[in-house]
Structure formats: C-alpha cells, structure tokens
Amino acid sequence: MTSSPAKRLVVVGAGPGGFEAALTGAAAGLDVVLIERGKLGGTCLNWGCIPTKHLLAATLAVEGLAAQAKQKLASGTVTVDLAAVQAKKKKLLAATHSAMAATLKKAGIRLVTGNLAGVAPGVAQVAAGTDTEDIPFDALILALGSRAAAFPGVKPDGQAVLGVAPVLDFTTPPESLIIVGAGAIGLEITTIYHRLGTKVTMVDAAPRLAPAEDPDVSKVVAQIMRRLGVDARPGAKVESLVTEDGRAKLTLAGGEVLTAEKALVAIGRFAPTVVPGLAECGAVFADPSPNRAWIKTGDTLQTAPGIYAVGDCNGRVLLAHAAASQGVYAARHAAGQTSAPYAPGPIPGCYYGAPEIMRVGAIAAPGDLISEAAFVANPIAQAHADTAGFARVVWKDGKVAGITAVGHGASTMGTLATVIVSQAWTREQAEALVFPHPGLDETLKAALLGEVKAKA
Amino acid sequence: MTSSPAKRLVVVGAGPGGFEAALTGAAAGLDVVLIERGKLGGTCLNWGCIPTKHLLAATLAVEGLAAQAKQKLASGTVTVDLAAVQAKKKKLLAATHSAMAATLKKAGIRLVTGNLAGVAPGVAQVAAGTDTEDIPFDALILALGSRAAAFPGVKPDGQAVLGVAPVLDFTTPPESLIIVGAGAIGLEITTIYHRLGTKVTMVDAAPRLAPAEDPDVSKVVAQIMRRLGVDARPGAKVESLVTEDGRAKLTLAGGEVLTAEKALVAIGRFAPTVVPGLAECGAVFADPSPNRAWIKTGDTLQTAPGIYAVGDCNGRVLLAHAAASQGVYAARHAAGQTSAPYAPGPIPGCYYGAPEIMRVGAIAAPGDLISEAAFVANPIAQAHADTAGFARVVWKDGKVAGITAVGHGASTMGTLATVIVSQAWTREQAEALVFPHPGLDETLKAALLGEVKAKA
Numbered sequence: 001m002t003s004s005p006a007k008r009l010v011v012v013g014a015g016p017g018g019f020e021a022a023l024t025g026a027a028a029g030l031d032v033v034l035i036e037r038g039k040l041g042g043t044c045l046n047w048g049c050i051p052t053k054h055l056l057a058a059t060l061a062v063e064g065l066a067a068q069a070k071q072k073l074a075s076g077t078v079t080v081d082l083a084a085v086q087a088k089k090k091k092l093l094a095a096t097h098s099a100m101a102a103t104l105k106k107a108g109i110r111l112v113t114g115n116l117a118g119v120a121p122g123v124a125q126v127a128a129g130t131d132t133e134d135i136p137f138d139a140l141i142l143a144l145g146s147r148a149a150a151f152p153g154v155k156p157d158g159q160a161v162l163g164v165a166p167v168l169d170f171t172t173p174p175e176s177l178i179i180v181g182a183g184a185i186g187l188e189i190t191t192i193y194h195r196l197g198t199k200v201t202m203v204d205a206a207p208r209l210a211p212a213e214d215p216d217v218s219k220v221v222a223q224i225m226r227r228l229g230v231d232a233r234p235g236a237k238v239e240s241l242v243t244e245d246g247r248a249k250l251t252l253a254g255g256e257v258l259t260a261e262k263a264l265v266a267i268g269r270f271a272p273t274v275v276p277g278l279a280e281c282g283a284v285f286a287d288p289s290p291n292r293a294w295i296k297t298g299d300t301l302q303t304a305p306g307i308y309a310v311g312d313c314n315g316r317v318l319l320a321h322a323a324a325s326q327g328v329y330a331a332r333h334a335a336g337q338t339s340a341p342y343a344p345g346p347i348p349g350c351y352y353g354a355p356e357i358m359r360v361g362a363i364a365a366p367g368d369l370i371s372e373a374a375f376v377a378n379p380i381a382q383a384h385a386d387t388a389g390f391a392r393v394v395w396k397d398g399k400v401a402g403i404t405a406v407g408h409g410a411s412t413m414g415t416l417a418t419v420i421v422s423q424a425w426t427r428e429q430a431e432a433l434v435f436p437h438p439g440l441d442e443t444l445k446a447a448l449l450g451e452v453k454a455k456a
Numbered sequence: 457m458t459s460s461p462a463k464r465l466v467v468v469g470a471g472p473g474g475f476e477a478a479l480t481g482a483a484a485g486l487d488v489v490l491i492e493r494g495k496l497g498g499t500c501l502n503w504g505c506i507p508t509k510h511l512l513a514a515t516l517a518v519e520g521l522a523a524q525a526k527q528k529l530a531s532g533t534v535t536v537d538l539a540a541v542q543a544k545k546k547k548l549l550a551a552t553h554s555a556m557a558a559t560l561k562k563a564g565i566r567l568v569t570g571n572l573a574g575v576a577p578g579v580a581q582v583a584a585g586t587d588t589e590d591i592p593f594d595a596l597i598l599a600l601g602s603r604a605a606a607f608p609g610v611k612p613d614g615q616a617v618l619g620v621a622p623v624l625d626f627t628t629p630p631e632s633l634i635i636v637g638a639g640a641i642g643l644e645i646t647t648i649y650h651r652l653g654t655k656v657t658m659v660d661a662a663p664r665l666a667p668a669e670d671p672d673v674s675k676v677v678a679q680i681m682r683r684l685g686v687d688a689r690p691g692a693k694v695e696s697l698v699t700e701d702g703r704a705k706l707t708l709a710g711g712e713v714l715t716a717e718k719a720l721v722a723i724g725r726f727a728p729t730v731v732p733g734l735a736e737c738g739a740v741f742a743d744p745s746p747n748r749a750w751i752k753t754g755d756t757l758q759t760a761p762g763i764y765a766v767g768d769c770n771g772r773v774l775l776a777h778a779a780a781s782q783g784v785y786a787a788r789h790a791a792g793q794t795s796a797p798y799a800p801g802p803i804p805g806c807y808y809g810a811p812e813i814m815r816v817g818a819i820a821a822p823g824d825l826i827s828e829a830a831f832v833a834n835p836i837a838q839a840h841a842d843t844a845g846f847a848r849v850v851w852k853d854g855k856v857a858g859i860t861a862v863g864h865g866a867s868t869m870g871t872l873a874t875v876i877v878s879q880a881w882t883r884e885q886a887e888a889l890v891f892p893h894p895g896l897d898e899t900l901k902a903a904l905l906g907e908v909k910a911k912a
Contacts (some may be wrong), residue, residue, distance in 0.1 A: 049835075049893060049894050050835050053835055053836060054835075054838075057839035057840045057841075058524060058529055058839070060520055061520035061524060061530065064516055065517040065521075065534050068517060068536070073536065074535060075535050075537070076532060077532040078532040078534065081531070084529045085529050085530075092838055099833075320894075344888075346890075348891075348892040349892070350892050350895070377555075379505075380513070382548055383509045383512070383513035384516075385513075409868070411892070412868040412895070412897075415872050415889070415891050415892060415897040416871050416872045419872065419875055432800075433875065434778065434781045434801065435777060435804075435870075435871050436777055436804040436805070436806050436867070437505060437776045437777040437780070438505050438509055438776075439867065439868070440868070441871040
C-alpha cells in the first residue's frame with residue numbers, strides 16, 4: 001500500500017464494486033473520481049441480477065398457477081405482456097440510474113464518462129470519443145467487471161445466436177430457444193422463457209446441470225426441468241452454434257443438430273480486457289492468456305502498491321455482493337481506515353430460477369460429515385405444491401462449515417445461512433434458536449438438527 | 457420441582473408444545489403418556505398456522521396476477537377451486553396426523569385419546585366416553601392450548617356467525633364476509649377470501665389494524681387494505697353480531713348495520729377451561745375469572761412442584777414455536793437435564809397475509825432510537841410490483857433490541873431477525889456481514905445501517 005493514506009482516489013467501473021468503493025472513499029474524505037464507460041450499475045443492474053429478477057417476478061404467477069393447476073386446485077390463464085414488462089423494467093432501471101447519479105453527486109464524487117485508455121504510475125487516462133483526460137491518483141481501484149465468455153464456433157453473432165443482454169430485452173418471447181450453459185444465468189433464463197411459453201432446450205458440456213453446485217442439487221434441478229418439460233441436456237458438447245436461414249443451428253459433438261428461433265450463449269465469464277500500462281505499473285495477472293488475465297490481488301486486494309482490483313475483474317468471486325464488499329474494503333484501505341487483510345467471511349450465492357438454489361461455504365465432498373432435511377415435510381413448500389429439494393449442512397469439527405439448499409424459496413435462506421456459516425454454529429446454537437413457525441427456514445433447522453453422517 | 461428427576465411423564469395436549477414435550481421426554485428416557493382429546497397437532501396444525509398457509513399459498517397466484525395486471529404487465533384469470541384446495545388440505549393434514557402418530561409410536565410414547573377430567577397429586581384422570589383411567593405421573597406437563605375468545609353478543613352461533621374452524625373449511629367462498637378482529641387471524645383470512653372474490657368487511661374496536669404491532673405497520677396494513685378494496689374499519693365497536701334470516705347482521709355502536717352472508721369472530725384467545733383439581737395441586741392462575749385463568753408459571757415453567765404449563769395455556773406467548781420451545785424445556789427440566797431458568801431469547805411473530813408482517817423483540821416507542829429503510833428501493837419488491845412497507849430497527853445502548861418489517865415477503869426475514877436480536881448486534885456486525893444480492897433481506901441491511909434517530 002501507499003505509505004500514507006491516499007487523498008485522490010480514482011475508481012474505474014460503476015458496477016456494485018466501483019460504486020460502493022467511490023461512496024466509501026468519499027465518506028472517508030477522499031477526493032473521488034469515478035470513471036464509467038457505459039451505464040451506472042454494471043452487469044448486475046443492467047444485464048444480470050436485476051433484470052432477471054424483474055422477469056422472474058413478472059412471470060411467477062404463470063408458474064404459481066401451473067403448480068396449482070397440475071394438482072387441479074385452480075384453473076385459468078396468465079398471459080404476460082412481455083413488451084410491457086420490458087418497458088417497466090427500463091423505467092425502473094432508468095430510475096435507479098438517476099438515483100445512483102444523484103447519490104454520487106450528493107457525495108461530491110466526480111463522474112467521468114469514458115473508457116479507461118491506459119494507466120501510468122499515478123495517472124489514469126480516460127478516453128471519451130476523441131478527447132482524452134489524464135486523471136491523477138494516489139490510489140486506483142479497478143472495478144472492471146468481466147466479459148461473457150465465448151469460444152470459436154460458440155459465440156453470439158448478433159443474428160439468432162445471442163448473448164445475455166439482447167435475450168433479456170426480448171419484447172416477444174421466441175417460439176423456441178436454445179440455451180448453452182446450465183449455470184445460474186442459463187437456469188434463470190430457462191425459467192423465464194419456459195414460463196412465457198417458449199420451447200427451451202438447454203445444453204451444457206458439464207455432466208450435470210448447475211455443475212458448480214452439490215451433485216445432489218443437480219439431481220433436483222434435473223427433476224424440476226423434467227417436471228416443467230424443459231429439454232435439458234447435460235454432458236452435451238457443442239460443436240458449433242451458428243445462424244442459418246435466420247434460425248439458430250446447434251450441432252452437437254455426436255452430430256445431432258438442434259435448431260431454434262434463437263440461441264443464448266451463457267457459458268461463463270472471461271476476464272476483462274487488459275488495460276494498457278497496467279502490467280508496467282506492477283499489476284500481476286492470474287494467467288497470461290487474454291481471456292484468463294484476471295487481475296491477481298493480495299491480502300489487501302492490491303495488485304500493485306496503491307492499485308486495487310475489486311469485483312469480477314480479480315476473479316475471486318463473480319457475484320455483485322462480493323464486489324460491493326471488496327469495493328468498500330479497498331476504499332477504506334486506501335483511505336487508511338484499515339490495514340487488516342480483507343476477510344469478508346463466507347459469500348453466499350443464489351440462483352433464483354426454478355428451482356431456487358442457495359449455497360454458502362463448503363460443498364459436501366464424499367466422506368464429509370453432513371446432516372440434511374427434505375422440503376417435502378415443510379408446510380410452506382407443501383402449501384405451494386412445490387416440495388422438491390432439500391437443505392444440507394456440512395460439518396467440520398462439530399461446527400457448520402457450509403449450507404446448501406435447493407427448492408421452493410431457497411434463496412430466502414441466504415442471509416441466515418451466511419450468519420450461521422460465518423459464526424460456525426454448533427448444533428447447540430441451532431437448537432437454542434426459536435425459528436418462526438411455519439417457515440421455509442424450518443427445513444434448514446431440521447437439517448441443522450438432523451442425524452450427522454458421512455457423505456457417501 | 458421434584459427432588460429427583462421424573463420417571464413417569466404425563467403430557468396433556470398434542471399441539472406443538474405437548475408433542476415436543478412428549479418426544480423430548482421420551483428421548484431423555486422418561487416413560488411418557490400423551491393425552492389428547494382431539495386431533496394431533498392442536499390449533500396450529502388443524503385450525504391455525506397450517507391451514508391458513510395452505511389457503512394463502514393456493515390463492516397467491518390470484519394476487520400475483522392482480523398486482524401485474526394492475527400495472528398492465530399481464531392479463532388473464534386464475535380461478536381457485538376451493539373445494540379441491542380443501543380436499544388437498546384435508547389429505548395433507550391427515551398425512552401429518554399419521555406421521556405424528558408414527559413418530560410417537562416409534563418413540564415409545566403411549567397416546568391416550570380422551571379428556572383430562574381432573575388432576576390429583578401424582579395422578580391425571582382421563583375420561584373417554586364413559587371410561588376413565590387414572591394415569592400416575594412424577595411430572596405433568598399441561599399443554600392445554602387456548603380457546604377462541606367470544607363475548608355476549610359477539611360469539612359464533614353456528615349459523616351465519618362462525619369461529620375460525622368452519623371459515624377455514626368453506627368449500628365455496630361466501631359472496632360476503634364480515635370479519636370481527638383485525639389481528640393476525642383476521643388479516644390472514646381477509647387476504648384469503650378477498651383473493652377468492654368475497655366482499656370482505658373487517659371491523660375491530662381497536663383504533664388501528666394489527667393493533668398489537670408498531671403503529672406505522674398499521675398504516676401500511678390500512679394502505680394495502682385500501683389498495684385491495686377491503687372495507688377495513690378500525691375503531692368500530694360491535695354492539696351485536698347475530699344471524700338474521702340466514703345472514704350475519706352486525707350492529708355497530710353508532711347504530712350502523714352491516715350484513716353479509718357469513719361472519720367470522722376472531723377477537724383473540726381465552727385461557728383454556730380450568731382443570732378440576734389443578735388448583736388443589738398448588739397450581740396458580742393469572743386471574744380468577746374463568747376466561748382469564750391462564751396458568752401462571754415460574755422461571756422453570758412450573759405452576760406447582762412437578763406440574764408444568766407450556767404453550768398458550770400459560771398465557772406467555774400465544775405462538776406455536778413458543779409452545780414447542782417451552783415443551784422441549786419443560787421435558788428436559790422434568791428429566792433433570794437442565795436446572796437453569798427457561799430463557800428462550802426473543803420469540804419472532806409473523807403475519808402471512810397481505811401485507812406480511814414480522815416482528816421480534818422491542819416495538820419502537822416514542823423517543824426510542826430507531827433506524828429504518830423502505831421496501832420501495834428493494835429490487836425484489838420492485839420486481840413483484842409490491843413495494844409498500846419498511847423494515848425498522850430499535851436500538852438500545854448501541855445494540856439491536858427489536859426488528860419489525862412489513863411488506864412483500866417480510867415473514868421470510870423472521871429467523872434472521874431473531875438471530876440478530878438475540879445476539880444484540882451492533883451496527884459493525886451488520887456491516888461486516890455480506891448479504892446476498894438481490895434479496896428482500898437487503899432492506900433489513902439498509903435499516904440496520906440507516907441513520908439512527910429518535911422516534912417521534
């Protein structure tokens with residue numbers, strides 16, 4: 001770190017990491033410049049967490065009705081006006097952009113619209129059109145985000161093969177949609193368009209859906225996909241994905257060909273483009289190849305003295321709340337408010353599609369001690385006719401080391417689970433807490449108090 | 457308490473308190489007899505928490521569609537088949553009864569069906585039809601529950617004026633329904649039947665809806681009732697409520713007369729009927745009048761040596777999870793596993809209607825230090841087009857002493873809020889926790905980190 005606290009802080013990127021860094025820096029008395037080339041809010045607000053939640057909520061009644069109708073408890077139709085939903089989404093995002101701009105202004109932060117063209121020691125160069133500006137800094141916080149991954153033969157072509165942003169902006173649902181990638185993004189978008197009547201086919205080269213999660217979570221996801229009638233194909237290697245005659249044409253490794261009106265590529269995230277001059281300032285990268293050039297950071301989130309990298313661009317945890325937490329820390333560290341290493345505790349991760357998934361801390365490996373409970377006995381899950389799934393606890397030395405849940409409303413347990421894992425609860429602590437009845441959380445309680453056994 | 461641990465435990469009442477007491481006693485090695493006159497599960501399972509949740513969930517898509525339709529985001533109809541929902545509810549309750557009976561059997565607990573006819577030192581007398589049986593005990597745990605309150609002129613007559621149980625069993629929604637009582641039960645049943653198309657009129661003598669909660673919560677409830685088109689009348693004193701010509705006829709103190717197809721009396725709970733011989737065994741009561749004869753208990757939930765009272769019947773907290781917690785404690789105490797006073801920490805309470813309400817710990821009084829945040833800025837609430845309400849934190853000596861929330865999904869914060877209040881978090885603890893984004897809990901985070909000010 002710099003030997004004396006920074007006075008001039010430059011933050012690059014106004015996503016969750018950069019925005020919080022700028023506000024924290026200003027609150028700490030620093031002179032803050034925030035550089036953003038596009039919209040305030042980054043991927044999360046504009047093409048990620050938030051628009052997907054709008055579309056999931058706007059289509060929820062379709063699934064609620066379907067679940068009740070399947071049990072012959074209700075009948076009817078719910079027709080979502082996707083164009084109207086998109087118009088409302090735009091309005092809400094615009095309102096959020098305005099609110100964020102006002103917050104920055106109120107905090108005395110200078111917002112510069114432009115591209116980070118290069119970095120030299122103590123100077124960030126911003127380009128906007130043909131203009132450039134050198135902005136001096138004592139500390140620099142890079143919150144550059146990440147890019148949607150693509151590979152030769154599997155990348156958006158702007159015709160029928162698309163990235164996340166245009167798919168989240170559809171104003172009429174496509175008749176059919178191929179989704180490549182069965183991670184959080186692929187699963188949430190599957191849920192949205194399935195509810196809107198689109199015939200969805202999901203493929204992933206990984207041997208199971210939600211491949212980053214507990215294998216038993218993947219089984220529940222597969223079960224829900226079958227129930228919904230989604231053609232989900234884990235273990236399917238894509239040979240090529242192209243637009244042909246205006247439609248998306250997917251060729252699988254075995255030769256099978258699938259076509260659809262549109263296709264979405266959601267196969268992960270690449271590191272952001274390397275900033276000219278950054279390496280020369282001392283920054284280090286995880287890997288020299290351009291797509292894997294995540295900015296490597298140390299204990300204090302610095303990649304070089306006075307140069308911090310927060311959020312996606314450091315490749316630690318690609319989640320908005322992780323970015324925000326790192327942004328706050330980096331700004332405090334730059335301002336001399338803390339010198340302790342960055343230690344945020346466990347970071348929760350949620351999927352908000354059908355089914356919802358929540359995980360914090362360790363995933364159970366074979367031989368790990370676990371306890372669990374199924375949602376089938378939960379009265380709230382029963383009432384919603386949506387009882388698939390479970391909560392599972394991983395124990396280490398008699399303390400909670402990880403919690404995973406999949407099923408109705410599992411995402412609502414995220415904060416509670418984070419507290420329990422971060423405090424490494426014992427069984428006795430769980431026993432002593434009075435959980436409100438009835439609640440989905442009671443399945444987590446049952447898991448915490450369940451028989452502890454070694455995972456097969 | 458008895459000088460040596462009990463061997464023979466008799467538990468009376470198989471609601472949440474008695475059921476947990478019996479299982480805990482059996483697990484501790486006691487010889488347990490459980491006496492129940494009716495159905496396993498008590499009020500909670502049969503006529504309270506659980507059936508209301510089934511009906512709320514079964515009708516949720518109606519409200520989801522209505523919220524989206526109001527913003528012209530969706531159109532359609534959802535018609536709930538109430539008879540089918542009731543049939544499913546019965547099936548689920550029957551399955552739960554069977555599962556509970558199997559659990560008791562597996563634990564070696566003898567279940568006796570009958571009425572507690574009287575108590576003498578060391579003996580409980582059970583009557584079933586014309587048979588009676590004397591069951592000896594070393595310790596007795598009374599989990600007698602409570603009765604629906606009624607007053608002369610305002611009580612169910614079994615015709616058009618009804619108690620909760622028959623209203624929760626309707627197989628066709630009434631065209632109109634008067635609900636007397638704007639507490640948790642009245643509000644949840646208002647939500648259910650409003651969604652089913654019933655014209656609901658709600659009256660309460662208290663000056664505001666949800667009178668046990670923060671007055672600002674009542675304002676949000678009133679706002680939602682207006683939005684839904686429910687005729688809610690706090691401050692309306694009922695003079696009489698009778699069946700006339702097959703319809704419910706309500707006369708208010710001012711002389712105004714309202715009629716409806718049916719009326720529900722949900723004006724609170726009375727103590728259970730006093731058990732013959734209980735006073736002679738040394739039990740004490742909160743008040744000699746029959747309706748207020750809550751069984752008074754000391755630090756260890758005993759009302760007399762070896763005689764415990766848990767759950768509603770002791771008048772402490774009329775909530776299922778409080779009863780269960782007390783039942784576990786009493787059985788452990790009787791078995792000699794604990795001698796510490798009963799200290800469960802804060803007990804959360806939730807309302808699951810529209811809007812949801814959650815509260816744990818202190819309610820803010822004028823002059824108290826509070827901080828708060830509104831749901832209007834929460835992206836999940838925005839996505840659901842349901843942004844009324846707020847979360848509020850009450851601070852004492854720099855620590856959280858109470859949390860209240862009202863609004864979309866507020867009940868899902870119940871367990872988390874209970875942890876925070878029971879651990880008396882500081883602002884720094886809240887700041888250090890990474891909340892998953894986006895989530896309703898983030899409004900609680902914003903409240904915890906909000907500006908602290910004295911309540912007006």
